[in-house]
Every structure is written in structure tokens, then in C-alpha cells.
Amino acid sequence: MSTQNQVLSATGRTRLRRHSERGKTEHADLLAVLDAGMICHLGVVVNGAPLVLPTAYGRIGDTLYLHGSSANRSLHAADGQEVCVTVTHVDGLVCARSVFSHSVNYRCAVVFGTARIVTDEAERLAGLRAVTEQLIPGRWDAVRAPTRKELAATSVLGIPLSEASVKVRTGPPGDEPEDLDLPVWAGVVPMAQSFGEPEPDPALRPGIVTPDHIQVRAGLAPTSRSA
Numbered sequence: 550m551s552t553q554n555q556v557l558s559a560t561g562r563t564r565l566r567r568h569s570e571r572g573k574t575e576h577a578d579l580l581a582v583l584d585a586g587m588i589c590h591l592g593v594v595v596n597g598a599p600l601v602l603p604t605a606y607g608r609i610g611d612t613l614y615l616h617g618s619s620a621n622r623s624l625h626a627a628d629g630q631e632v633c634v635t636v637t638h639v640d641g642l643v644c645a646r647s648v649f650s651h652s653v654n655y656r657c658a659v660v661f662g663t664a665r666i667v668t669d670e671a672e673r674l675a676g677l678r679a680v681t682e683q684l685i686p687g688r689w690d691a692v693r694a695p696t697r698k699e700l701a702a703t704s705v706l707g708i709p710l711s712e713a714s715v716k717v718r719t720g721p722p723g724d725e726p727e728d729l730d731l732p733v734w735a736g737v738v739p740m741a742q743s744f745g746e747p748e749p750d751p752a753l754r755p756g757i758v759t760p761d762h763i764q765v766r767a768g769l770a771p772t773s774r775s776a
């Protein structure tokens with residue numbers, strides 16, 4: 550069942566204890582943080598010890614999909630296990646007048662759930678497509694589809710978005726009132742992720758122009774309109 554219009558239900562482990570006023574309570578807030586990202590961190594217990602690794606992801610409805618080699622240790626350790634996935638955006642460095650009050654402006658999602666290796670072929674393909682499209686919208690249909698051998702070498706992990714928290718910090722530093730008169734610069738250094746000019750593969754066949762989906766991803770005008 551889709552929970553797109555629902556409120557994020559706080560559970561024992563998703564209830565924010567520190568700075569709970571920074572918590573977001575709409576399911577839409579969770580989707581906004583996830584959809585704005587490309588890389589998550591998957592936390593899973595492997596052989597009795599925690600392992601947290603960065604990896605790409607995609608989303609279809611209320612399922613997060615991760616993919617990797619069939620030999621990927623953490624994906625397979627996660628099958629049928631409780632995992633924790635985080636997605637973080639750093640929006641600025643918050644410079645206070647005191648060392649103690651320095652902070653970071655951010656949007657962050659933490660997802661808990663039982664992961665499963667996806668075995669249904671249609672869902673596997675959809676999951677792989679979602680991961681690709683999360684990185685570069687429009688890419689899946691523009692490139693060669695995976696072969697059976699490539700698919701056999703790839704695992705897809707599904708994680709439900711049913712238990713999650715979202716925490717967001719915005720705004721200026723929160724110095725103590727007695728520090729406000731200190732002769733120290735305070736404020737926020739905004740931070741944003743951006744793409745550079747696409748660099749064609751030196752081995753690119755002559756005559757292939759940069760496609761629109763790459764131009765758009767790089768924040769440039771589509772080639773077909775700029776020609």
C-alpha cells in the first residue's frame with residue numbers, strides 16, 4: 550500500500566531525541582530527501598560487526614532499491630536482515646562565534662527495514678532501472694540493455710520505506726546570547742553539489758553529440774535546442 554500521503558510514524562527507534570524540533574513528519578519530506586540524492590550509506594551487520602558502505606540507490610513508490618555485484622558482501626548479508634540506510638545532503642557550514650555552537654545545515658533521512666534480495670525478474674529490472682535513472686534520468690532507455698549474463702552477475706536489494714525519520718537543519722548559527730557581542734565572524738557558508746561540463750570519452754565514435762539527458766543532468770541547455 551502506498552503511503553505517499555501519510556505522516557511518518559515515529560517508532561521507538563525513529564523518534565528523534567536530540568533536536569527533535571528538526572524532525573520532519575510528512576512522508577513527502579522523506580521522499581524529497583531521497584529523491585534529491587544519488588548515494589546512500591547502507592548499514593548492515595556482517596559476521597557480527599557493523600559495516601556501513603556508500604552505494605547508489607533508486608526508489609519506486611515505497612521501496613528503495615540498491616544494486617551491486619552478485620559477490621557484494623553487504624548486499625547479501627542484508628538479505629532477510631534488519632538494515633539502516635541513510636541519505637545526507639550538506640547544505641551549508643554553520644559558523645558560530647563559539648567553537649561549541651558550530652554546526653551544519655543539512656537534510657538527512659534514516660530508513661530502517663528488513664531488506665530482501667529481489668528475485669522476481671521484472672522487479673529486478675525495474676529496480677536496476679530505478680538506480681540508473683536516479684543517477685541520470687533518461688539514461689536507461691538511451692543505452693544498451695543488460696544481457697542475461699550481466700543480470701546474473703548483479704544483485705538487487707529492496708528495502709521498504711515504512712520506518713524512517715527525516716531531520717533538517719536550516720538557518721544561522723545558534724550562539725548563546727552572551728556570545729553575540731564577540732568580535733568574531735558568524736554566519737553560514739552555503740554548500741551545493743553541482744556537475745561540470747560533460748567530458749566525452751576519448752574513444753567516442755565520431756559524430757555522436759552529447760545527448761539531452763546528459764546535458765540536462767549537467768545543468769546545461771539540451772543539445773537539440775542549443776544547436
Ligand SMILES: Cc1cc2nc3c(=O)[nH]c(=O)nc-3n(C[C@H](O)[C@H](O)[C@H](O)COP(=O)(O)OP(=O)(O)OC[C@H]3O[C@@H](n4cnc5c(N)ncnc54)[C@H](O)[C@@H]3O)c2cc1C
Pocket residue numbers: 562563564565566567568637638639653655656657658659713714715716
Ligand atoms: C551532515 C551532518 C553532520 C552532523 N554532525 C554532527 C556532529 O558533528 N555531532 C553531532 O552530535 N551530531 C551531528 N549531526 C546530527 C546527528 O546525525 C544526530 O542527529 C545527532 O548526533 C543526535 O544523535 P543521537 O544518537 O542522540 O540521535 P537520536 O536523536 O537519539 O536518534 C534517534 C533516532 O532519530 C533519528 N535521527 C537521528 N539523527 C538523524 C538524522 N541526522 N537524520 C535523520 N534521522 C535522524 C534516527 O531514526 C534515530 O534512530 C550531524 C548530522 C548531519 C546530517
